Amino acid sequence: MKKVITYGTFDLLHYGHVNLLRRAKELGDYLIVAISTDEFNWNQKQKKCYFTFEERKKLVEAIRYVDLVIPEESWDQKVSDVKEFKVDTFVIGDDWEGKFDFLKNYCEVVYLPRTPEISTTQIKKDLKK
């Protein structure tokens, strides 16, 4: 069984996220999604989430491509996650191009093109109009 992992906040879940998860799943048979916890988002990404971790977890777990959701609590957990879950491929959007190449020592690393026209920031801006 080929296992794939990806990481993200997935707040105000939108079709750009789903596009990413669909393509990530196409690279294997089992997709693990590590969702940033509220604390990680606030302390490390300076992101305030609209939905809590538990709410974002429920939303992502409902996506047909997703097999397991785990918490992302630190920037440094990726190597141990890859080892613990025997991951074959790490996938993330190309806004992170090159940032996780160190994982190539442990698994395949794939950067997928983002869905360009949609973002949570854009959604929030549009809602203010």
Ligand code: C2G
């Ligand atoms: N994404 C995408 N297209 C968009 C928006 C997002 O393909 N229009 C992808 C991102 O590239 C990422 C995933 O969807 O792979 C989740 O996006 P975010 O929730 O913005 O994730 P981010 O805050 O970048 O967190 O340790 C890694 C971080 O947790 C990634």
